Amino acid sequence: MIRKKIIKPKKVVKKAVKKPKLEKSKEEPIILQGLRGMKDVLPQDQSYWEQARRVAEKLARDYGFSRIDIPLVEFANLFTRNIGAGTDIVEKEMYAFTTRGGDKVALRPEFTAGICRSFIQHGMNVLSKPVKLFSIGPVYRYDRPQEGRFREHYQANYDAFGEEDSILDAQIIQLAHRFTQNLGIKNIQIQVNSIGCPICKKNYNSLLVNYLESKKNKLCQDCKRRLENNPLRALDCKEDKCFQVSAAAPQSVDHLCEECRTHFKTLLEYLDELDLPYSINSRLVRGLDYYTRTVFEIYSGTEDAKKNSLGGGGRYDRLIKTMGGEDTPAIGFAIGLERAIAEMKRVQAKPYKSPKPRVFLAQLGNLAKKKSLKLFSELEKNGILTAESFGRGSLKSQLKIANRLGVELTLILGQKETLDGTVLIKNMATGAQETVSADKLVDAIKKKLKTDNVIVLHNNNHE
RNA sequence: GUGGCUAUAGUUCAAUGGCAGAACACUGGUUUGUGGUACCAGUUACAAGGGUCCGAUUCCCUUUAGCCACCCCA
Numbered sequence: 001m002i003r004k005k006i007i008k009p010k011k012v013v014k015k016a017v018k019k020p021k022l023e024k025s026k027e028e029p030i031i032l033q034g035l036r037g038m039k040d041v042l043p044q045d046q047s048y049w050e051q052a053r054r055v056a057e058k059l060a061r062d063y064g065f066s067r068i069d070i071p072l073v074e075f076a077n078l079f080t081r082n083i084g085a086g087t088d089i090v091e092k093e094m095y096a097f098t099t100r101g102g103d104k105v106a107l108r109p110e111f112t113a114g115i116c117r118s119f120i121q122h123g124m125n126v127l128s129k130p131v132k133l134f135s136i137g138p139v140y141r142y143d144r145p146q147e148g149r150f151r152e153h154y155q156a157n158y159d160a161f162g163e164e165d166s167i168l169d170a171q172i173i174q175l176a177h178r179f180t181q182n183l184g185i186k187n188i189q190i191q192v193n194s195i196g197c198p199i200c201k202k203n204y205n206s207l208l209v210n211y212l213e214s215k216k217n218k219l220c221q222d223c224k225r226r227l228e229n230n231p232l233r234a235l236d237c238k239e240d241k242c243f244q245v246s247a248a249a250p251q252s253v254d255h256l257c258e259e260c261r262t263h264f265k266t267l268l269e270y271l272d273e274l275d276l277p278y279s280i281n282s283r284l285v286r287g288l289d290y291y292t293r294t295v296f297e298i299y300s301g302t303e304d305a306k307k308n309s310l311g312g313g314g315r316y317d318r319l320i321k322t323m324g325g326e327d328t329p330a331i332g333f334a335i336g337l338e339r340a341i342a343e344m345k346r347v348q349a350k351p352y353k354s355p356k357p358r359v360f361l362a363q364l365g366n367l368a369k370k371k372s373l374k375l376f377s378e379l380e381k382n383g384i385l386t387a388e389s390f391g392r393g394s395l396k397s398q399l400k401i402a403n404r405l406g407v408e409l410t411l412i413l414g415q416k417e418t419l420d421g422t423v424l425i426k427n428m429a430t431g432a433q434e435t436v437s438a439d440k441l442v443d444a445i446k447k448k449l450k451t452d453n454v455i456v457l458h459n460n461n462h463e
Numbered sequence: 464g465u466g467g468c469u470a471u472a473g474u475u476c477a478a479u480g481g482c483a484g485a486a487c488a489c490u491g492g493u494u495u496g497u498g499g500u501a502c503c504a505g506u507u508a509c510a511a512g513g514g515u516c517c518g519a520u521u522c523c524c525u526u527u528a529g530c531c532a533c534c535c536c537a
Contacts, residue, residue, distance in 0.1 A: 033510090036528070088535050092464070110537090139537080144464070147530065148537080155537060233535095287536060297537095311537060336537025364496060395496050403498040414496060428498075 037143065037151030039338075047351035048341045054352060055182040056136055056156035056335075063175050065134035065158055070114045072138070076106040082113045082323060084289025093141040107140035110288070111157035112316065112332050119161060120325035129162030136337075147342075148308045154337035158313075161320070164329040166263050169294045169315060170270030172333050176298045176311055177276055179335055184349025185300055185310075189277055192296040193284040194264035196256045198318065201292070204255040205231065215245045235283040251282040263293055290316040294331065300343045310343060311335030357387040358449055360402035364395050364414035372413050375423070375438075382442045384449075386411075402428065409448060411441070 034040060041049055060067065076096045083090050095107035108114050115133055118124075124131050135157045143149055158175060160168055173190060180188050195201050209231050216224060223234040223242050235246040256264060271278050278296075286295045295314035313333030320328040344351070359379065363372035369390065379386045389401045395412070402410045412424035412433075423441050425448065426433045436444045 031511095031527090033528075093535085141536080143535075145529080146532095149535090150537090153537060309537065334537065339537055362497090394491095396498075397491080399498040401498090410498085412497080416496085424496095426497075431498085433497090 035151070037145035037149075039150060039152070045341075047354065048344055049337070050354065051344070051350075051352035052156070052183065052337050052341055053136065055179060056134075056337075059175055059179055059182065060134035060158065063132070063158075063171065065132040065160075068115065068118065068133045068135055069137070070108075070111075070118050070135065072108055072140075073105050074108060074114050074117065076104045078113050078117055079106055079109060082116070082290055082319060083110065087287055087289055089141060089287055093143055095140045095142055109141050110139055111135050111137075111155060111334060112159060112288075112290070112319070115157070115159050115332075116320055116323055116325070116330075119328075120320065120323060124161070125320075125326045125328055130168060131161040133159050133161070135159075148336075148339050150338060155311075155334045156337060157332065157334040159330060159332040161328050161330045163331075164263075164317065166267035166294065167270055169267050169331055170274060172313060172331055173271065173276065173278070173296055174274055176296070176313070176333050176335065180298060180300070180310060180340065180343075183340055183344050185340070185343050185347055187300060189279065189299045190296060191281040191284050191299070192267070192271070192278055192294065193252065193281055194256060194260060194267075194293050195252055195285065195291060195295055196260040197292055200255060200257045200260055204250070204252045207250050207255060208232065208235075211249050212245070218242075218245050232283065232285040246283075253280065253282050260293055267294060286312060286314055290319040290322075292317045296333075298335070300347075308339055310339050355385060357385040357405060358408045359384055359386045359445060360398070360405060360407040360410040361386050361388045362395055362398040362402065362410055362412050363388075363390065364393075364412070365418075368413045368415060368418045371418050375411075375413065375441075378442065379445075382446075384442065384445055409445060411445075 057067075059065075076094065079094060080090045085091065089109045094109055096104065097106070098104055115135060119131070119133070136154065138152050138154050140152055142151060145151060156179070158172065160172065173192070177188060177190060196204065209227065212219065212223075212227050212231055212234055216227070218241050219227070219234065220242050227234060234242060235249060253261075253264065268280075284295055284297060286297075291314040293315045295312070297309040297312035299309050311334055313331065315329070315331045317329040320326065320330060343349075361372055361376055361379070363369045372388070372390065376386060376388055387402070387405050387407060389398050392398050392401070395414075399410060408428055410426045410428055412426060414424070417423055417435070420435075421438050422435050423438055424433055424435055425441075425444065427448070434444075
């Protein structure tokens with residue numbers, strides 16, 4: 001559990017006694033607390049984040065996506081118009097505000113709208129298709145926080161423009177699968193569905209509403225409400241009576257137009273060819289208005305089916321045109337990094353292992369302390385990753401740190417060595433010490449690190 | 464946004480209507496320029512505000528935050 005505290009240091013109280021008027025009227029106490037639903041990524045977690053970033057970037061390269069970075073803030077109506085004014089994401093969850101200049105802006109709740117804006121603005125439609133773009137960064141939703149749900153969370157986002165063929169859908173789904181695989185997450189489940197083009201989408205929706213209306217008295221309270229704002233959601237209800245109703249309800253895949261059905265059918269063929277662990281979920285709907293045809297989500301399937309999805313995506317063939325660009329089909333995928341990382345931890349997947357210093361520099365005495373700063377820099381310039389603890393005085397405490405860090409060599413620079421122009425090299429595994437002249441130090445270290453490598457790996461292999 | 468549960472050192476947990484303890488972690492020491500273990504010592508907490516009471520970390524209320532369910536989603 002994480003506790004939060006509002007800290008009012010005692011000093012402040014003391015000061016307040018001295019100058020009560022100033023303190024009181026001038027400012028509110030500083031609240032030492034992050035904003036709700038926003039988390040710090042602390043150093044001890046960075047190995048997981050680094051791993052996630054690396055996987056994201058590697059897959060982008062491997063699948064031919066170019067990196068694009070877009071602003072965190074856009075005109076608010078970019079989102080309201082394109083994600084859909086009635087969707088929860090923009091209706092209830094947008095961080096929207098007015099700037100000093102009077103512009104109505106919002107923190108991005110997702111990537112796609114901004115990416116599309118950039119695509120059109122910079123005339124990327126002239127580029128060779130498909131245009132594949134990759135992004136990574138925070139998005140913002142004013143939600144009520146829970147585990148795996150934050151107000152600020154990071155997404156890795158992949159979008160591909162200009163190709164209608166469902167082979168691209170299959171490739172994106174494959175990419176999504178590879179993402180989780182590369183992170184070491186096993187037992188992945190992918191759910192796919194097709195919600196059709198706007199025409200069959202609309203037809204199906206009215207068909208479903210008609211059906212549900214006719215059985216309205218058999219539905220639970222929640223579902224009656226869902227009928228109004230999100231009828232598809234009623235298909236997902238856990239109530240027994242609703243389940244019976246939804247079992248006989250019309251399914252979206254049965255009511256696709258000819259072209260959409262073919263598109264979906266070929267996608268499934270591609271997916272079969274890829275041997276991906278997918279299933280069709282005719283109740284899968286996504287919360288954004290712009291989706292057409294293919295939609296999919298990816299889950300970790302080891303726990304109950306209720307688990308939050310790790311990521312999802314779909315096709316948005318009409319969006320670019322709606323926004324005023326040239327008619328360009330597109331498909332995208334986003335994965336939530338916090339959730340992916342939580343899953344990595346759950347299955348004990350290996351985080352990224354950053355290089356650790358193999359050398360420690362200890363200094364003793366004022367003169368040596370002065371010299372050690374320059375020596376440290378020399379080592380750094382020569383590519384020798386070195387740890388130090390300049391603030392500590394005693395050799396004992398410095399060696400303690402060196403030992404804890406698991407370095408292979410400790411360089412000792414004391415009064416005597418400084419005057420002689422030498423450095424003492426101590427092998428931490430054997431305890432053997434050797435005096436080396438300062439100008440030969442770098443070579444000596446490099447030589448030792450090579451030969452001592454094998455022994456030391458055995459001794460310091462805890463983590 | 465609705466409902467429920469929770470809140471004690473950096474972390475994991477105790478106890479208590481009247482001095483808040485432990486373990487791990489951290490800092491230093493066990494003679495002078497040498498690590499691990501062991502031993503010793505030290506630093507650090509009752510989320511905030513209000514109420515009841517002689518007295519509240521403990522009981523009550525509010526706020527804040529975390530978690531859970533709904534909603535939604537990554």
